[in-house]
Amino acid sequence: xxxxxxxxxxxxxxxxxxxxxxxxxxxxxxxxxxxxxxxxxxxxxxxxxxxxxxxxxxxxxxxxxxxxxxxxxxxxxxxxxxxxxxxxxxxxxxxxxxxxxxxxxxxxxxxxxxxxxxxxxxxxxxxxxxxxxxxxxxxxxx
Numbered sequence: 558x559x560x561x562x563x564x565x566x567x568x569x570x571x572x573x574x575x576x577x578x579x580x581x582x583x584x585x586x587x588x589x590x591x592x593x594x595x596x597x598x599x600x601x602x603x604x605x606x607x608x609x610x611x612x613x614x615x616x617x618x619x620x621x622x623x624x625x626x627x628x629x630x631x632x633x634x635x636x637x638x639x640x641x642x643x644x645x646x647x648x649x650x651x652x653x654x655x656x657x658x659x660x661x662x663x664x665x666x667x668x669x670x671x672x673x674x675x676x677x678x679x680x681x682x683x684x685x686x687x688x689x690x691x692x693x694x695x696x697x698x699x
Contacts, residue, residue: 568586571601617667620646633645
């Protein structure tokens with residue numbers, strides 16, 4: 558197993574798009590921990606509340622170039638009203654749905670950093686299988 562580098566974090570501004578098309582800017586952070594090499598976490602910061610969504614890093618990478626995702630998270634490239642390249646992220650849960658847009662350059666930069674930290678296709682070399690199994694058994698015993 559490889560020694561994992563530190564967690565990557567990137568702050569960015571997103572636009573929350575409501576059902577009428579109105580846009581509300583929100584702050585967010587992207588987090589990538591090479592010890593969980595298949596996942597990326599987005600933390601949405603709204604005043605005193607934070608909302609966390611974790612989904613596959615490949616979903617984010619693919620969504621820069623083509624529609625990606627089945628289930629609760631969908632990601633696709635688009636142009637905003639001014640013709641700028643953006644990425645749309647649709648999040649669905651039993652509590653509701655959210656549609657956010659990010660500048661493609663912001664997400665592309667983060668995806669590039671993830672790929673440098675853990676090369677695509679080499680994620681499994683960063684997973685500590687024994688620790689993962691031990692954590693599963695510990696959770697079941699509790």
